Amino acid sequence: MRLPVLVGVDGSEHAAAAAGLAAREAALRGVPLRLLHASPQLPGAVVPGPALHRLRDIGAQLLQRTAADLAGRHPDLRVESVQSDDAPAGALVAAAGDAGLLVTGMRGRGGFEGLAVGSVALRAAAAAPCPVVLVPSRPGTFAEHGTGQVVLGFDAHRPVGEVADFAFSAADARAAPLHVVQAWAFPAESVSSRSLVVTEEDRADWEDQEVLRLSDVLRPWQEKYPGVTVGSDLMLLHPAEALLNASGGADLLVVGRRAEPRAADGRLGPIAHAVLHHARCPVAVVPHGG
CATH class of the missing domain: 3.40.50.620 (HUPs)
Known part of the structure; x- marks a missing residue:
């Protein structure tokens, strides 16, 4: 079985650009596209249950919208969605273990204006077991x-x-x-x-x-x-x-x-x-x- 293309989504402009490139890459390779949404990093070791459920609901809605948009642009593309309660960097690296390619934005929602590459992208590029394509907001x-x-x-x-x-x-x-x-x-x-x-x-x-x-x-x-x-x-x-x-x-x-x-x-x-x-x-x- 040919391994899917994996992409992290978080609602940011960079992630949207990465998802678009990942969809085209998956269609070109003839493999599924796997969307991953991970829990945003929050202060404190324990997140209250209701807050966690709301975050998961927001993530599920984002995944649904993104999958529908990409499927509309690529009708023959099979799109899968995955959620993780782990922090974004660890979730991407772990999920890349059964992916043929990982695509991520140079930055996500975190960081500050002018930051070229975010910590999540750097960690993915340094530690993922498969090739990683890092995408600027205008690729x-x-x-x-x-x-x-x-x-x-x-x-x-x-x-x-x-x-x-x-x-x-x-x-x-x-x-x-x-x-x-x-x-x-x-x-x-x-x-x-x-x-x-x-x-x-x-x-x-x-x-x-x-x-x-x-x-x-x-x-x-x-x-x-x-x-x-x-x-x-x-x-x-x-x-x-x-x-x-x-x-x-x-x-x-x-x-x-x-x-x-x-x-x-x-x-x-x-x-x-x-x-x-x-x-x-x-x-x-x-x-x-x-």
């Missing part, structure tokens, strides 16, 4: 049409199959071009020290070697997905800066996250963390064991 044409460019952050010296496969698959499903970005900066001492200077000839030789390496490493995925048009760039920039520059006109940015079995709350690397806080398009964070 661009990726959500609407599915014909925009997909950008993949990649390192030919440490290729990660799960991340590359996700990006190629996403581009293939949408007949979208894939832009592969490999970034690397020369050590500071190599350009500032009098005893070690990188010449233009050195740089050109390095770039030629890296282009060949990148082409060789990507070949298995290009053979697996022959319909995907692939372009690649080597950038002498910090990886996060290179990815953000490349994703300026993109509709999906794909990065990896090393899965840490011993870290219960997971862990986001510095590149993924920076990208999430500054990206203007949906970002897919794909866990991997490499």
